[in-house]
Amino acid sequence: TLLTNLVFALASLGLEAQLFSLLGAPQSMHPLLNSYFDIIRWTLIVQLPTMVLYYFVRADGFPMLATIALVCGALSNIGLDAWFIIQLGLGLKGAALATAIAQLIQLAILCRYFLMPQRSLRLVRPSRWKELLKTCYNGSSEFINELSVGLVFLLLNGLLIARLGI
Secondary structure, X not given: OHHHHHHHHHHHOOOHHHHHHHOOOOHHHHHHHHHHHHHHHHHHHHHHHHHHHHHHHXXXXXXXXXXXXXXXXXXXXXXXXXXXXXXXXXXXXXXXXXHHHHHHHHXXXXXXXXXXXXXXXXXXXXXXXXXHHHHHHHHHHHHHHHHHHHHHHHHHHHHHHHHHOO
């Protein structure tokens, strides 16, 4: 997940205008979007593995730790948004910074899981690549499901924009 996110973040460098246009953003908004995207592209490297770790922690019998991490992340994001956007006047850049810091807080809380001796999940280097490939194949249906949800939201947003003239 980390490597994939890093590849996408690096690939997005210099392609901002094309990406924003693909998503239907008018040219006049590109500088505003850039201030957000310049930070959020690197935040996603932390955010997506944090989401995965959240599910692993819950599945391994530590739902309270996962919930505390989620609530602390959400509350810190709200508080930091108010501080960065309203108090400091940083606009979208402040919103992106708030999200980045909140994700780091959530990841820090979830990392406590690795200090718990009663956990059953362990980080290991894969020794049997065939099993890893079978696991990837098994998870491909969920990947397609998540991809389709994102595509549906993208299409719905496009339809709403086209119909409402936004």
